[in-house]
Amino acid sequence: MRRISRERDTAQLWIIFFFVFSYFLIADKVRLSADLFPLHFIVTMINFIFTVYFFYFLARLFSRETSLMPFIFTLGYSLIPTLIWFFANLILFVILPPPRTWSLPGTLFSVIYIIFSISLLFWKLILVYLGIRFSSKLSALRIVYYLALYLCIFLPYSFFLYLMALFRIPFI
């Protein structure tokens, strides 16, 4: 993440955003909600930009030398675990569509799925923490405060998106 925060090659970000774009294209076709595909992608990009600027402005309060590009790169790379989880979910929805049953294979699959999801969540949290740490150069305690503040804003916003029938689980 230290090296990623010093990157200036935007082609890498375009590749990640291309995968996000193709995920929504495929997912909306599978869900038979192809009309909403542009809206899903645009809302995701707005969420990403909001996240980047949120942490950037908070970091600027402590150092005028903070620049925006490290946040864009590090938080862009932190989308990789999210992409993996959503793509895996998409593939599993096609191969093993829900609902899961209470049989032994169903329970075993459920436990393995939970292990997979929690691992990716840990990975995501580590990447987000490291991304903010190397972009903002703030201490760990301050980063934890900012993440808690971010969740206080983002969780109600995610619930609003759920009520609007846009996202069941937010793509962050």
Added chain:
Amino acid sequence: MSISSRKIFYQRQLSPKFQEIYDLKTSNLGHWWLTLVYKYIVSHLKAMPFIYILPLSGVAAFLLYLILGQLVVKLVTLLQHGF
């Protein structure tokens, strides 16, 4: 190593490396005990994080199964619909 090659080595390799390392101040969580725990956890996660993440996830999933029981299956059904 001659003096000039040592200078070149320092300028081209060592100095940027030191700048990279000392660019960030060391983390301080406000209390010495918290800082110690943080440094201990981070030292293990820095090398190969998945060696620790996978077993921890396994333990968390097992604990979740003990707490929720068969509701874990319903939770997974909900998550699978979440994409």
